[in-house]
Amino acid sequence: MASVDVIGVRKAFGHVEVVHGVDVTIRDGEFVILVGPSGCGKTTLLRMIAGLENVTSGEIRIGGQIVNDLPPKMRDIAMVFQNYALYPHLTVGQNMGFSLKLKKASPAEINSRVAEAAEILGLQSLLDRYPRQLSGGQRQRVAMGRAIVRDPQVFLFDEPLSNLDAKLRVAMRAEIKELHRRLATTTVYVTHDQIEAMTMADKIVVMHGGIVEQIGAPLELYDRPANQFVAGFIGSPAMNFLSGTLNVKGGTPHLTLADGAEVPLHKAPAGSDGRPMVLGVRPENLLVAQEGLAAEVGVVEPMGSETQIAVKAGGHALICLIRDRLMPKPGDMLRLAPEPAHVHFFEAETGRRIDAV
Amino acid sequence: MSRARKHLAARVAIYTCLIAMALFVLGPLYVMVITSLKHMSEISSGNILALPHIPTIAPWLVSAHKLSAGFLNSVKILIPSVIISIAVGAIAGYALQFWRLPGASLLVLILLIGAFIPYAVFIYPLVRILAFFGLFGTLTGIVIVHTTFGLPVMTILFKNFYSSLPVELFKAARVDGAGFWRIFASIVFPMSTPIVIVAVILQVTGIWNDFLLGLVFAGRDNMPMTVELNNIVTTTTGTRFYNQDMAATILTAAVPLLVYLVSGRWFVRGITAGAVKG
Numbered sequence: 001m002a003s004v005d006v007i008g009v010r011k012a013f014g015h016v017e018v019v020h021g022v023d024v025t026i027r028d029g030e031f032v033i034l035v036g037p038s039g040c041g042k043t044t045l046l047r048m049i050a051g052l053e054n055v056t057s058g059e060i061r062i063g064g065q066i067v068n069d070l071p072p073k074m075r076d077i078a079m080v081f082q083n084y085a086l087y088p089h090l091t092v093g094q095n096m097g098f099s100l101k102l103k104k105a106s107p108a109e110i111n112s113r114v115a116e117a118a119e120i121l122g123l124q125s126l127l128d129r130y131p132r133q134l135s136g137g138q139r140q141r142v143a144m145g146r147a148i149v150r151d152p153q154v155f156l157f158d159e160p161l162s163n164l165d166a167k168l169r170v171a172m173r174a175e176i177k178e179l180h181r182r183l184a185t186t187t188v189y190v191t192h193d194q195i196e197a198m199t200m201a202d203k204i205v206v207m208h209g210g211i212v213e214q215i216g217a218p219l220e221l222y223d224r225p226a227n228q229f230v231a232g233f234i235g236s237p238a239m240n241f242l243s244g245t246l247n248v249k250g251g252t253p254h255l256t257l258a259d260g261a262e263v264p265l266h267k268a269p270a271g272s273d274g275r276p277m278v279l280g281v282r283p284e285n286l287l288v289a290q291e292g293l294a295a296e297v298g299v300v301e302p303m304g305s306e307t308q309i310a311v312k313a314g315g316h317a318l319i320c321l322i323r324d325r326l327m328p329k330p331g332d333m334l335r336l337a338p339e340p341a342h343v344h345f346f347e348a349e350t351g352r353r354i355d356a357v
Numbered sequence: 358m359s360r361a362r363k364h365l366a367a368r369v370a371i372y373t374c375l376i377a378m379a380l381f382v383l384g385p386l387y388v389m390v391i392t393s394l395k396h397m398s399e400i401s402s403g404n405i406l407a408l409p410h411i412p413t414i415a416p417w418l419v420s421a422h423k424l425s426a427g428f429l430n431s432v433k434i435l436i437p438s439v440i441i442s443i444a445v446g447a448i449a450g451y452a453l454q455f456w457r458l459p460g461a462s463l464l465v466l467i468l469l470i471g472a473f474i475p476y477a478v479f480i481y482p483l484v485r486i487l488a489f490f491g492l493f494g495t496l497t498g499i500v501i502v503h504t505t506f507g508l509p510v511m512t513i514l515f516k517n518f519y520s521s522l523p524v525e526l527f528k529a530a531r532v533d534g535a536g537f538w539r540i541f542a543s544i545v546f547p548m549s550t551p552i553v554i555v556a557v558i559l560q561v562t563g564i565w566n567d568f569l570l571g572l573v574f575a576g577r578d579n580m581p582m583t584v585e586l587n588n589i590v591t592t593t594t595g596t597r598f599y600n601q602d603m604a605a606t607i608l609t610a611a612v613p614l615l616v617y618l619v620s621g622r623w624f625v626r627g628i629t630a631g632a633v634k635g
Contacts, residue, residue, distance in 0.1 A: 051531075081525040
């Protein structure tokens with residue numbers, strides 16, 4: 001087990017730079033998820049950690065040792081790929097034991113370690129099968145088994161659950177988390193699914209356009225997103241954004257939208273009177289109130305425990321998540337007010353978070 | 358016309374065309390087979406399309422005897438040429454596809470050009486080169502020539518096949534600790550069966566049917582079967598034994614024919630193997 005340090009790492013393919021100087025510190029035993037939309041550089045970063053891509057500049061350290069110029073096999077890492085990459089002509093047991101065979105381990109040792117990993121993953125009865133004879137979930141497990149057998153310093157996962165159906169994905173999510181708890185091996189996990197990131201990670205690294213937008217614990221990112229991108233990316237349904245101008249009238253601040261509608265606020269960033277601003281409110285913090293922003297109901301999606309209502313207000317499409325069994329009909333008018341303690345302010349030009357006082 | 362009758366008419370047209378083409382192709386073969394089973398007297402007097410009155414296998418035995426040395430020479434040329442060209446082509450295709458070598462795409466372009474230049478162009482310079490190394494007119498020389506001419510197509514064939522394999526397999530093997538040769542031997546080559554079969558068919562038929570290179574490079578002692586056949590058939594003195602000529606021709610063609618019959622199924626499968634990601 002080891003820490004992983006990514007220091008000022010850049011990656012260019014030819015003249016196109018895709019990773020623009022990334023710093024990430026991963027502590028020994030930590031489960032870190034790199035998350036972001038496709039093309040944000042997260043997979044490239046993972047491959048650089050694995051040694052499958054060269055680092056253009058910067059440093060990658062595993063356990064304190066600079067590994068920039070080490071080939072993958074010298075880095076003591078194991079990787080699980082999105083399409084599993086099981087060797088089709090080898091049995092499950094041979095797939096899992098391949099790396100040990102290359103290390104010239106004795107057959108007895110290979111067998112015992114494969115058996116051990118198979119037991120952890122419940123693959124004992126499948127060791128003599130070929131990958132084509134397995135279901136998607138089983139293949140996924142074999143791919144993890146191949147990683148576990150090596151007892152590496154770091155596990156690398158490249159979108160391992162994307163090829164599974166929704167139900168299996170949820171089950172495997174829990175399984176991977178449990179596995180990490182048992183083995184406590186440092187893990188770097190790449191996904192574009194923010195729910196995977198929120199549910200599994202000790203620490204999330206949100207990437208966008210080749211840079212790191214924010215690093216933090218899941219709820220830290222949820223409660224205090226550093227900028228509008230993170231705010232919109234983390235959380236489902238996504239945060240609502242209202243852009244307008246802040247006005248302080250008679251001591252109470254309001255956000256005046258483009259069409260003149262006003263959102264009453266309880267607090268606002270200091271010195272923000274008259275400044276253009278983006279207000280962020282999560283769907284569950286947008287409450288139906290006696291007075292507030294007038295909104296016309298669009299689609300209503302009751303899910304039992306909660307109801308998701310799409311509304312149009314002040315030229316913005318907003319989503320409202322309510323727990324009451326309030327069943328408005330399309331076309332109804334509602335009044336919406338953000339929960340005072342749960343509003344986020346972002347600078348209109350930069351999208352940076354501004355804390356309210 | 359009703360739809361059923363239209364359908365029938367189309368069927369009739371298709372079958373008429375197919376049967377006509379089959380007859381056109383098989384007609385000469387029919388003449389060859391029946392002629393090879395006739396006595397010379399019957400050939401000179403009779404109808405070319407008629408079945409033999411008194412069949413004989415004597416022409417076959419004579420031809421087989423005459424061609425036996427050529428057959429052995431062809432086998433001696435064929436086996437090393439096929440194995441070496443496929444082995445080197447597979448390794449080169451693997452290296453070009455998976456290891457991002459500098460200048461790889463330029464190399465592929467050169468190979469493509471190489472695959473399309475008629476090889477008659479190279480004969481004279483190759484003669485000089487082989488003569489320089491003392492290999493002209495030797496078995497080694499002709500094997501080198503066949504291997505060289507086979508390489509561009511073999512390399513491109515394997516490279517294209519490997520481009521259809523998921524690259525993650527290669528990456529997983531690298532992470533597992535395998536190097537260049539180990540990945541090739543343990544992962545990539547075992548998955549190459551369909552394309553190896555295609556390559557074997559292409560090379561066996563190509564090298565077996567070769568006449569020109571064998572004539573020029575093999576030397577007197579290593580004349581392949583095709584050259585021997587030509588010597589038998591185009592002999593200018595004495596009576597021409599048509600029955601023996603026919604038998605000899607069929608015998609020479611038998612090897613590639615057999616390869617097609619045995620592996621035709623695989624051939625089609627190999628060609629389409631890259632189409633569906635397995």
